[in-house]
Amino acid sequence: MCVGQDSNLRSPKATDLQSVVIDHSTTDACIQNITRYNILTSLGRHRRDYSPIRSSLVKITQKLLFCYTFGMKDRIVIPKQIVMLTALAVGLNIVRLVWSDSLYFIYLLWNIFLAFLPFAVSSLLLWYRRHQQMPAIFFVVFGAVWLFLFPNAPYLVTDIIHLSPYSLVPMWYDALLLFSTAWVGMLLAFHSLSHMEELILTKYSKKVSSVLVLLIIFCASYGIYIGRFLRWNSWDLVFRPHLLGGDVWQVLLHPVLNVEAYAFTIFFFIFIGISYRAWKAS
Numbered sequence: 440m441c442v443g444q445d446s447n448l449r450s451p452k453a454t455d456l457q458s459v460v461i462d463h464s465t466t467d468a469c470i471q472n473i474t475r476y477n478i479l480t481s482l483g484r485h486r487r488d489y490s491p492i493r494s495s496l497v498k499i500t501q502k503l504l505f506c507y508t509f510g511m512k513d514r515i516v517i518p519k520q521i522v523m524l525t526a527l528a529v530g531l532n533i534v535r536l537v538w539s540d541s542l543y544f545i546y547l548l549w550n551i552f553l554a555f556l557p558f559a560v561s562s563l564l565l566w567y568r569r570h571q572q573m574p575a576i577f578f579v580v581f582g583a584v585w586l587f588l589f590p591n592a593p594y595l596v597t598d599i600i601h602l603s604p605y606s607l608v609p610m611w612y613d614a615l616l617l618f619s620t621a622w623v624g625m626l627l628a629f630h631s632l633s634h635m636e637e638l639i640l641t642k643y644s645k646k647v648s649s650v651l652v653l654l655i656i657f658c659a660s661y662g663i664y665i666g667r668f669l670r671w672n673s674w675d676l677v678f679r680p681h682l683l684g685g686d687v688w689q690v691l692l693h694p695v696l697n698v699e700a701y702a703f704t705i706f707f708f709i710f711i712g713i714s715y716r717a718w719k720a721s
Contacts, residue, residue, distance in 0.1 A: 588673055
C-alpha cells in the first residue's frame with residue numbers, strides 16, 4: 440500500500456513548469472488590474488468629495504435668503520437717501536416718458552436695477568457674517584460674484600454722456616434725471632463697498648484692507664470702461680468669457696493703441712477713490 444501511494448508521486452514535468460509560469464503572469468495582470476481599479480476608485484472618491492461643498496453652499500444660500508427675507512429685526516435695510524433718490528429718478532423718468540412720448544431714457548430703469556445687485560449681495564454677505572461664522576469658500580464665491588457686479592453701480596455716472604440739447608424735453612430736465620440717477624449709483628457703490636471693506640477687515644489688517652479696497656476700485660474703473668466703450672455686460676463673463684477675455688487682452692497687449700482705456704481707468708479710479716473717502720469721512 441505504501442509503495443502504491445508512493446508510485447503516484449512523480450517529478451514535475453516541463454509542461455507543469457510552463458503552466459506555473461503562465462499562472463504567475465496571469466496573477467501579475469490581476470494585481471495590475473486591481474491596482475488600477477483602486478486608483479480609479481480613489482479618484483472617484485476624490486471627485487465626489489466636492490459634493491458636500493456644493494451642497495453646503497446651496498444650504499447656506501437658501502438659509503441666508505430665507506432668514507434675510509422673512510424676519511430678522513437687525514437685517515440690513517436700504518438707506519433712506521437711496522430710497523428717496525431712486526424714487527426721484529424713477530419718477531423723473533416716468534414724467535419724461537409721458538411728456539415726450541419717448542422711451543429714450545427708459546433703459547435707466549434697468550441700469551438702476553443692475554446697480555442694486557452688488558448692494559444686495561454685499562448686504563447679504565455682511566448680514567450673514569454678523570450672525571454666523573462665514574466659511575472661506577462661501578466668502579470667495581460670493582465675493583467674486585460681487586466683484587463682477589460692482590461696476591454696475593458707479594457705471595450710472597457715465598450715462599451723463601447722453602445729455603444733449605437736441606431733445607424732446609428741456610436740457611435741464613434731462614440733466615436732473617441723469618444726475619439723480621448717477622447719485623443713486625454712487626451711493627449704492629459707496630454703501631456696497633463699505634460692506635465689503637468691513638468684511639475684509641475681519642480677515643486682514645487695516646493696511647491690507649485699504650490696499651484691497653483700492654484694488655477693487657481700480658478693477659471697477661476698468662470694468663466701467665469695458666461696459667461703456669466695449670459694450671460688455673457682467674453676464675458675459677459667464678456666457679461669452681472667451682470673447683470678453685479677447686477684448687481685455689487686446690487692450691493690455693496694445694497700450695499705445697488704447698490710451699483712452701488707460702486714461703479712463705486711471706481718472707475714474709481717482710474720482711471714485713476720492714469720492715468714497717469723502718463719503719466715509721462725512
